[in-house]
Amino acid sequence: MKKDQLLTRRRALLAGAAAVAAAGTAGVVELAAGGKPARSAPPAGGSPAHPLPQKPSAYRLRPLTGYGGAPRAPHGTPVRHKPLMEVPARGRTMVLTFDDGPDPRYTPHILDTLREYDVRATFFVCGEQAEWNTKLLARMADEGHVVGNHTWSHPLLTRLSRSRIRSEIERTSDVIEDAYGEPPQWFRAPYGVWNRATFQICADLGMDSLAWTIDTEDWTRPGTGTIVHRVEHGAAPGVVVLSHDAGGNRSQSVQALRSYLPHLLDSGYQLTVPRRQYV
Ligand code: ZN
Numbered sequence: 314m315k316k317d318q319l320l321t322r323r324r325a326l327l328a329g330a331a332a333v334a335a336a337g338t339a340g341v342v343e344l345a346a347g348g349k350p351a352r353s354a355p356p357a358g359g360s361p362a363h364p365l366p367q368k369p370s371a372y373r374l375r376p377l378t379g380y381g382g383a384p385r386a387p388h389g390t391p392v393r394h395k396p397l398m399e400v401p402a403r404g405r406t407m408v409l410t411f412d413d414g415p416d417p418r419y420t421p422h423i424l425d426t427l428r429e430y431d432v433r434a435t436f437f438v439c440g441e442q443a444e445w446n447t448k449l450l451a452r453m454a455d456e457g458h459v460v461g462n463h464t465w466s467h468p469l470l471t472r473l474s475r476s477r478i479r480s481e482i483e484r485t486s487d488v489i490e491d492a493y494g495e496p497p498q499w500f501r502a503p504y505g506v507w508n509r510a511t512f513q514i515c516a517d518l519g520m521d522s523l524a525w526t527i528d529t530e531d532w533t534r535p536g537t538g539t540i541v542h543r544v545e546h547g548a549a550p551g552v553v554v555l556s557h558d559a560g561g562n563r564s565q566s567v568q569a570l571r572s573y574l575p576h577l578l579d580s581g582y583q584l585t586v587p588r589r590q591y592v
Contacts, residue, residue, distance in 0.1 A: 394509075400551050401590055404583070408553045409432070412437045420558045462497040471508050498589060500515045527543060531563065534565055537572065548577060
């Protein structure tokens with residue numbers, strides 16, 4: 314059914330967003346591109362209408378293609394040449410991300426820990442996992458987490474045709490929109506491998522691309538202590554941490570979070586979710 318309806322709806326949304334973008338009302342563009350107001354609180358750095366910090370910190374993203382005269386999709390999303398590797402941060406702010414899920418064996422435990430400490434995270438889900446775990450996506454929505462698009466079947470995108478890439482991404486966005494309640498605003502390529510077509514398609518669909526700063530390599534199952542050490546050793550303002558809540562036995566990832574999360578909080582870190590910093 315709904316795929317055609319959803320696509321029609323998305324096109325209408327994007328067309329509306331383009332009109333608003335032409336009017337130059339930054340805050341409203343963000344609203345229209347997502348179809349709804351952001352679910353979570355405004356960024357610590359200011360409202361979407363004032364996205365740029367007064368004093369860019371050393372951790373502020375280098376001006377990639379999204380800043381200044383770079384090409385943009387009609388609704389204002391930049392067509393990047395590189396994904397974001399970290400997030401703009403004032404103070405001790407970090408982002409936790411979990412990829413490849415959801416998996417009912419591990420994701421609920423991660424969500425439990427995040428809830429216990431009142432922390433929000435970002436889940437880059439695969440469509441083929443999300444499709445049969447829609448309740449977990451609904452829980453993520455209820456608990457204020459961000460759900461991003463990680464393709465349908467986790468392929469190496471550089472080996473696919475443009476139409477296959479688009480299908481992988483678009484199908485996943487549709488499942489997310491159904492289960493989570495709004496379309497994803499963030500995309501992460503499997504294996505961290507983007508190409509030009511992927512950046513263009515993401516921008517067309519109103520998504521920005523986020524990579525990571527710290528790879529815990531938890532998928533190699535290096536031991537809970539090693540995962541904890543990698544996170545705590547790499548902790549710094551603006552850092553984005555990559556972990557996995559699916560794709561194999563992720564019990565070490567679950568256990569590690571229970572250890573490093575309270576340590577980060579005790580060290581004064583605020584764990585947050587990525588914010589769209591332009592439009
Ligand atoms: Zn992945």
